[in-house]
Amino acid sequence: MAGVRTVWRVTDDGDFFCASCGGDRRYQRLAGRRRLTVLGVPLLSRGPAAPVLECVSCRRRFPERALALPTTTQLATLLREATHSVALAMLAAGGVDAEPARRLALDAVRDAGFPDCSEEQLLTVQASLAARSLSLMAQEASETVAALTPHLATPGRESLLLRGARIALADGPYREAERAMLEALGAALWLPPADTERLLTAAATATS
Ligand SMILES: [Zn+2]
Numbered sequence: 001m002a003g004v005r006t007v008w009r010v011t012d013d014g015d016f017f018c019a020s021c022g023g024d025r026r027y028q029r030l031a032g033r034r035r036l037t038v039l040g041v042p043l044l045s046r047g048p049a050a051p052v053l054e055c056v057s058c059r060r061r062f063p064e065r066a067l068a069l070p071t072t073t074q075l076a077t078l079l080r081e082a083t084h085s086v087a088l089a090m091l092a093a094g095g096v097d098a099e100p101a102r103r104l105a106l107d108a109v110r111d112a113g114f115p116d117c118s119e120e121q122l123l124t125v126q127a128s129l130a131a132r133s134l135s136l137m138a139q140e141a142s143e144t145v146a147a148l149t150p151h152l153a154t155p156g157r158e159s160l161l162l163r164g165a166r167i168a169l170a171d172g173p174y175r176e177a178e179r180a181m182l183e184a185l186g187a188a189l190w191l192p193p194a195d196t197e198r199l200l201t202a203a204a205t206a207t208s
């Protein structure tokens with residue numbers, strides 16, 4: 001006869017990754033007020049209920065922290081930007097003069113989601129960054145990579161470091177600046193220094 005009923009109203013909407021649908025969906029943010037009801041008639045307010053997100057497609061409800069998960073579209077963008085900045089950082093550390101390194105950097109950028117990027121465009125961006133110090137480049141690349149890191153499993157994080165390593169190795173053994181850049185990227189990818197070291201050594205052994 002008596003119970004507590006929550007009355008929901010929509011306060012906001014947007015896109016999120018629905019773990020139930022397994023894809024990018026619209027959500028509605030719902031704010032709720034709990035009311036004591038007697039015989040179905042709402043009487044006393046029992047205060048607000050925690051806001052929830054409701055998937056517009058499957059109607060499953062999630063706590064607001066579901067928004068911390070990127071949509072697949074956001075994830076693709078993060079990956080593209082991280083790969084782009086790793087490629088630029090490695091070119092900056094190793095010099096753009098080496099043709100093989102440039103080609104690998106371009107492959108990395110194209111694979112990551114800029115399929116039409118031309119060598120000229122890459123060099124133009126590179127040239128505009130040339131005035132910056134390597135430590136600033138390392139810091140910026142690390143920040144871009146760090147935005148992606150929490151969303152990647154270990155193999156994905158290792159593979160991004162290896163892409164950088166291969167660009168560095170394209171024109172011979174690691175230079176000191178390349179090694180420093182890769183170590184900074186390894187840290188931004190949450191790889192323990194010993195793992196970064198192991199991966200860099202393995203990449204060098206495979207190339208030589
Ligand atoms: Zn859903």
